[in-house]
Amino acid sequence: MDKLVYGYSGKQLRISLDSGKVSVESINPQVLRKYIGGAGYGARILYDELQKGIDPLSKANKLIFATSPLSLNQIPGGGCVIVCFKSPLTNAWSESKCGSDFGPELKRAGYDAVIIEGRSENPVYIVINDEDIAIKPAEHLTGKSISEKIKMIREELGDQKISVMCIGPAGEKLVKIAVALSDQRAAGRCGVGAVMGSKNLMGIAVKGSKKVRVAQPERLKEAIKKAMKVVRKNEVAAGFKEHGTTGEMIANDAAGDWPTKNWQSNHWGKAEEIYNEFYNKYLIKNHACYRGCPIACGRVAEVKEGKYKTAVHEGCEYESLSAFTAFVLNENVEAAIQASYLCNEYGIDTISAGAIIAFAMECYEHGVIKKKDIGDLDLSWGNPAALSEMIRLISMREGLGDILAEGVKTASKILGKGSEKFAIHGKGLEAPAHDPRSGKALAVTYGTANRGMCHIHPLEGMAYDSGKFDFGLVKYGLVDPNTIHRWDEKGKGKSVKILQDGLIVPDILSTCKFFLYAGLTIDNYADMLSALTGWEIDGRELLKVGERVINLQRLFNIREGFNRDDDLIPERVRQRPSFGIYQDEPRCVIKDYEGMLNEYYEARGWDLITGKPSKDKLRELGLEEE
Amino acid sequence: MEVKVKLYGILRKYGEGKFDRGDNIIIPEKFPLRDLISYLDIPERLGKICLVNGYPQDVEYKLSEGDEVKILTVLGGG
Numbered sequence: 001m002d003k004l005v006y007g008y009s010g011k012q013l014r015i016s017l018d019s020g021k022v023s024v025e026s027i028n029p030q031v032l033r034k035y036i037g038g039a040g041y042g043a044r045i046l047y048d049e050l051q052k053g054i055d056p057l058s059k060a061n062k063l064i065f066a067t068s069p070l071s072l073n074q075i076p077g078g079g080c081v082i083v084c085f086k087s088p089l090t091n092a093w094s095e096s097k098c099g100s101d102f103g104p105e106l107k108r109a110g111y112d113a114v115i116i117e118g119r120s121e122n123p124v125y126i127v128i129n130d131e132d133i134a135i136k137p138a139e140h141l142t143g144k145s146i147s148e149k150i151k152m153i154r155e156e157l158g159d160q161k162i163s164v165m166c167i168g169p170a171g172e173k174l175v176k177i178a179v180a181l182s183d184q185r186a187a188g189r190c191g192v193g194a195v196m197g198s199k200n201l202m203g204i205a206v207k208g209s210k211k212v213r214v215a216q217p218e219r220l221k222e223a224i225k226k227a228m229k230v231v232r233k234n235e236v237a238a239g240f241k242e243h244g245t246t247g248e249m250i251a252n253d254a255a256g257d258w259p260t261k262n263w264q265s266n267h268w269g270k271a272e273e274i275y276n277e278f279y280n281k282y283l284i285k286n287h288a289c290y291r292g293c294p295i296a297c298g299r300v301a302e303v304k305e306g307k308y309k310t311a312v313h314e315g316c317e318y319e320s321l322s323a324f325t326a327f328v329l330n331e332n333v334e335a336a337i338q339a340s341y342l343c344n345e346y347g348i349d350t351i352s353a354g355a356i357i358a359f360a361m362e363c364y365e366h367g368v369i370k371k372k373d374i375g376d377l378d379l380s381w382g383n384p385a386a387l388s389e390m391i392r393l394i395s396m397r398e399g400l401g402d403i404l405a406e407g408v409k410t411a412s413k414i415l416g417k418g419s420e421k422f423a424i425h426g427k428g429l430e431a432p433a434h435d436p437r438s439g440k441a442l443a444v445t446y447g448t449a450n451r452g453m454c455h456i457h458p459l460e461g462m463a464y465d466s467g468k469f470d471f472g473l474v475k476y477g478l479v480d481p482n483t484i485h486r487w488d489e490k491g492k493g494k495s496v497k498i499l500q501d502g503l504i505v506p507d508i509l510s511t512c513k514f515f516l517y518a519g520l521t522i523d524n525y526a527d528m529l530s531a532l533t534g535w536e537i538d539g540r541e542l543l544k545v546g547e548r549v550i551n552l553q554r555l556f557n558i559r560e561g562f563n564r565d566d567d568l569i570p571e572r573v574r575q576r577p578s579f580g581i582y583q584d585e586p587r588c589v590i591k592d593y594e595g596m597l598n599e600y601y602e603a604r605g606w607d608l609i610t611g612k613p614s615k616d617k618l619r620e621l622g623l624e625e626e
Numbered sequence: 627m628e629v630k631v632k633l634y635g636i637l638r639k640y641g642e643g644k645f646d647r648g649d650n651i652i653i654p655e656k657f658p659l660r661d662l663i664s665y666l667d668i669p670e671r672l673g674k675i676c677l678v679n680g681y682p683q684d685v686e687y688k689l690s691e692g693d694e695v696k697i698l699t700v701l702g703g704g
Binding site: 468 | 634635636639670671672673675677680681682696698699700701702704
């Protein structure tokens with residue numbers, strides 16, 4: 001047996017929804033060595049197989065569900081799957097990660113990746129159970145919420161434990177911020193649900209029974225033991241376990257890292273009371289998104305009665321609770337929890353939904369949207385009753401919701417009347433709940449992330465600037481965060497380059513990024529990967545793979561017509577906050593974004609005018625044929 | 627002089643035995659925030675955000691009688 005297939009099955013599943021043909025293909029081991037898996041392998045496949053300029057909602061788009069050798073429940077953070085596709089929201093490269101048992105089950109079923117192409121004539125769902133692959137009719141699932149679909153599929157299959165990923169009604173209606181949920185975790189950004197909907201694919205169920213072949217079992221055991229010891233002693237991991245991501249609201253509000261009122265400020269001063277109410281009244285327990293997670297940062301919450309009643313559900317995360325409070329100036333915690341819950345049922349991205357509602361509220365304030373346009377709904381800032389109705393209108397593409405379902409970039413072009421300046425996005429992806437005015441590395445991250453204005457693919461820069469996390473990258477040239485100031489602009493472009501190369505590694509390995517916050521480094525993952533595969537791969541090589549993948553994703557976007565202009569961030573995001581405790585802080589403004597971008601491009605070896613990688617850089621990365 | 631201090635999140639486990647009366651700590655006149663952080667045994671490696679009387683201050687800021695200090699750390703992962 002070729003030792004290169006240790007850790008991998010060496011096989012991928014290709015499913016054509018046009019013909020119903022299912023084929024099992026061998027994967028070239030050299031491609032695996034160069035791109036490893038996850039977002040790396042997905043980038044290689046999409047770049048090679050998609051034609052330039054395709055409509056993301058046409059049958060020409062493809063969905064790549066990718067794992068890596070580390071997609072195992074016993075690996076710290078191993079319970080993830082990455083979905084790669086061309087985004088209907090941004091028309092750019094996109095990847096969306098989901099924490100659940102879906103990735104490990106796919107791995108156990110004997111596949112490193114699944115490629116779904118074409119379009120089914122009628123609604124279907126796919127069942128993968130080792131070698132048994134079935135495409136089943138799903139007409140009866142249409143119009144059902146995500147939790148209903150998952151329940152019905154499990155009942156039909158007679159298996160309550162099978163891992164299922166589904167879209168909701170919003171995905172069926174091709175809402176461009178539609179998600180896919182596996183159990184109660186979302187592959188949330190960039191509209192993966194709309195791409196599934198465009199293929200008439202309602203869901204995928206997966207179960208496997210095979211064992212992964214490990215090259216050096218004893219070494220792997222030791223590497224996992226060493227990593228788990230770090231995580232169990234780590235105070236950040238303990239913090240995530242107790243408070244989840246939601247617990248960050250208070251510190252972020254204080255730090256000016258909490259975009260408020262559609263980015264008119266970076267601070268509201270309400271986070272402490274909002275979080276305390278959530279924690280004391282509605283939080284039931286913490287929850288692990290995959291079996292074996294030692295952190296278990298997920299939240300389980302419920303609003304038991306009243307106007308904003310919900311079922312017991314997983315939520316809210318930091319981003320969701322922030323999107324439905326600070327973004328829209330809503331102080332009603334019950335309404336915010338219900339909004340997050342409804343997004344998961346309809347199947348839309350909570351970040352984009354909150355951002356779109358904030359955009360609509362500002363349009364309403366300025367008369368761009370009038371009460372009669374939205375069925376007499378009062379869209380004043382902070383109206384809690386508006387949230388659920390706006391989520392329904394967007395998800396079902398009803399009335400004004402049909403325009404807003406396109407995302408803020410397109411909606412602002414349709415609505416006009418100066419609303420473009422209220423549309424806070426990068427490359428068409430709505431901005432999340434972190435504010436680069438208070439930590440300048442995030443500005444470059446937002447501008448240059450290949451999937452758009454994203455806080456976590458590849459990284460959230462505030463952790464470096466304010467949190468002083470170095471992620472073990474100082475030995476690879478990262479400037480020690482304790483020697484820089486969050487207000488500094490100079491040097492941040494160079495730092496972001498190294499941070500991106502390092503923090504894309506979990507996306508390539510299809511592992512949870514929070515384990516890097518919990519004390520693990522790419523060296524830990526290199527050790528585990530080496531033990532699994534028999535390769536001798538170190539942290540430096542993983543960094544090089546990270547750089548290669550970022551450049552390949554960049555090439556995908558350049559082929560689609562993206563350039564330096566698309567790496568700019570909105571004017572409002574650079575300006576001094578108009579209210580709050582940072583209003584009079586002269587450093588709380590981005591003075592020379594273009595300078596930071598130039599510094600980043602130079603560090604990357606990209607042309608300063610076009611933003612294209614140089615031929616020398618491509619040669620260095622083994623991408624000279626692109 | 628006395629200042630009122632509140633620690634948040636993962637910082638709450640620090641400062642044990644350093645409080646003189648409830649949430650209050652007795653410190654010298656014009657005591658810099660940096661020295662207060664050090665006195666509370668909060669590790670250097672953790673990023674800190676400090677609010678004094680509701681407003682953000684750098685660690686060089688010198689405290690006054692009756693100041694209310696909040697010290698938080700940003701994780702940035704969510």
